[in-house]
Amino acid sequence: xxxxxxxxxxxxxxxxxxxxxxxxxxxxxxxxxxxxxxxxxxxxxxxxxxxxxxxxxxxxxxxxxxxxxxxxxxxxxxxxxxxxxxxxxxxxxxxxxxxxxxxxxxxxxxxxxxxxxxxxxxxxxxxxxxxxxxxxxxxxxxxxxxxxxxxxxxxxxxxxxxxxxxxxxxxxxxxxxxxxxxxxxxxxxxxxxxxxxxxxxxxxxxxxxxxxxxxxxxxxxxxxxxxxxxxxxxxxxxxxxxxxxxxxxxxxxxxxxxxxxxxxxxxxxxxxxxxxxxxxxxxxxxxxxxxxxxxxxxxxxxxxxxxxxxxxxxxxxxxxxxxxxxxxxxxxxxxxxxxxxxxxxxxxxxxxxxxxxxxxxxxxxxxxxxxxxxxxxxxxxxxxxxxxxxxxxxxxxxxxxxxxxxxxxxxxxxxxxxxxxxxxxxxxxxxxxxxxxxxxxxxxxxxxxxxxxxxxx
Numbered sequence: 154x155x156x157x158x159x160x161x162x163x164x165x166x167x168x169x170x171x172x173x174x175x176x177x178x179x180x181x182x183x184x185x186x187x188x189x190x191x192x193x194x195x196x197x198x199x200x201x202x203x204x205x206x207x208x209x210x211x212x213x214x215x216x217x218x219x220x221x222x223x224x225x226x227x228x229x230x231x232x233x234x235x236x237x238x239x240x241x242x243x244x245x246x247x248x249x250x251x252x253x254x255x256x257x258x259x260x261x262x263x264x265x266x267x268x269x270x271x272x273x274x275x276x277x278x279x280x281x282x283x284x285x286x287x288x289x290x291x292x293x294x295x296x297x298x299x300x301x302x303x304x305x306x307x308x309x310x311x312x313x314x315x316x317x318x319x320x321x322x323x324x325x326x327x328x329x330x331x332x333x334x335x336x337x338x339x340x341x342x343x344x345x346x347x348x349x350x351x352x353x354x355x356x357x358x359x360x361x362x363x364x365x366x367x368x369x370x371x372x373x374x375x376x377x378x379x380x381x382x383x384x385x386x387x388x389x390x391x392x393x394x395x396x397x398x399x400x401x402x403x404x405x406x407x408x409x410x411x412x413x414x415x416x417x418x419x420x421x422x423x424x425x426x427x428x429x430x431x432x433x434x435x436x437x438x439x440x441x442x443x444x445x446x447x448x449x450x451x452x453x454x455x456x457x458x459x460x461x462x463x464x465x466x467x468x469x470x471x472x473x474x475x476x477x478x479x480x481x482x483x484x485x486x487x488x489x490x491x492x493x494x495x496x497x498x499x500x501x502x503x504x505x506x507x508x509x510x511x512x513x514x515x516x517x518x519x520x521x522x523x524x525x526x527x528x529x530x531x532x533x534x535x536x537x538x539x540x541x542x543x544x545x546x547x548x549x550x551x552x553x554x555x556x557x558x559x560x561x562x563x564x565x566x567x568x569x570x571x572x573x574x575x576x577x578x579x580x581x582x583x584x585x586x587x588x589x590x591x592x593x594x595x596x597x598x599x600x601x602x603x604x605x606x607x608x609x610x
Contacts, residue, residue: 172196177210183223184212191217195225201232208241222249231255238262245269250276257301261285268292270315273299284308291318293338300324303347307331314341323347330354337361339384342368349393353377360387362407369393376400383410385429391415395438399425409434417460421446430474433458445469450477459483465592468492473500475521482506488591489513497521502531509538511564511591515545517552535559564591 173181181196224246235258321344350373359382385407408429457480543563
């Protein structure tokens with residue numbers, strides 16, 4: 154047994170010692186005599202400085218073409234500063250330049266159509282990259298963690314950008330996606346904290362999961378008119394993104410798509426048939442909900458939106474989901490139309506500054522569970538005033554959780570004295586529809602203000 158173990162160890166040492174066939178001018182190669190090919194590989198000493206690979210070498214009287222770079226050839230060569238790869242190279246293995254933390258310049262052969270995966274990952278000093286003009290695919294994590302890469306020109310022939318391609322490229326300031334690119338993959342630009350502007354290709358049909366997540370300075374991006382899908386957390390934590398117009402082609406917006414962003418307003422076109430949960434969670438700059446095309450507000454949609462002060466639930470809404478407005482601690486007034494029939498757990502939990510709740514429904518809305526009333530409104534309800542239709546006031550006073558409000562009063566009817574069309578009269582005072590329903594923000598139409606009918610154009 155000892156003899157067998159010694160033999161195995163000897164073979165392993167022999168294999169390690171002969172990991173390359175030849176060293177020519179400081180470059181290590183393995184030789185393929187059948188194809189007359191030389192493969193750049195790792196040697197006894199890591200590469201350093203400026204490296205220019207030759208197209209051909211001579212070995213034992215024969216000429217060999219330098220065709221490949223092995224996966225470990227330059228990996229973790231911490232002192233290499235530039236690398237020029239000749240046209241003769243047709244294959245570069247995945248992760249070939251991974252962790253070359255001093256590499257500043259890389260010139261790739263022009264004929265390459267796909268970059269290797271993880272090619273320059275963790276090359277933290279890389280600033281100058283010449284991509285092949287015929288490149289079709291920018292592969293997975295190709296430039297992930299390249300923290301010094303402030304700009305890069307993508308070739309016009311590019312078709313696809315794979316996952317994590319520019320993950321955490323924290324110096325990248327802008328990017329132009331060429332016209333032919335039809336596919337962006339997950340987290341392609343996630344963590345590009347200094348990315349300010351993005352120009353997307355007109356052929357892109359989806360913004361995938363976490364594509365621009367944590368792009369803290371992103372403020373300039375337009376979605377192409379043919380886009381259909383906005384993925385989960387696509388723009389999460391884009392703090393500088395105050396506006397994003399969603400085209401009418403979009404049919405689906407997934408969970409947390411805009412959570413934590415800087416949006417001050419939003420538009421959801423009628424083409425959208427599905428939205429996910431927590432869509433605007435943590436959007437602290439969002440000040441109002443002017444349009445909402447759905448009958449339901451899903452779980453945690455507006456959770457911790459600190460900019461909301463006067464909240465008017467759109468009349469189309471029949472169902473308010475759990476945690477929908479939880480933690481919106483600056484809300485003072487909540488207006489719920491007669492159409493809202495179902496309110497779930499903690500929908501308005503931790504909204505500690507609520508002073509007035511208006512409910513225009515005569516038939517009491519259903520609530521989540523008979524033992525979780527506190528979870529819907531929170532303890533603040535004892536200090537708030539509940540305004541309800543006069544015809545239903547006794548029902549509200551005798552039924553939990555409504556009976557726990559500190560004060561319950563009837564909604565007063567509004568009179569009409571005269572008509573005005575002066576748009577300048579639109580202020581933050583109380584406004585009502587002709588049906589006597591209070592609104593927080595008047596839009597186009599006829600309203601009642603201070604006992605007078607006012608036309609807002």
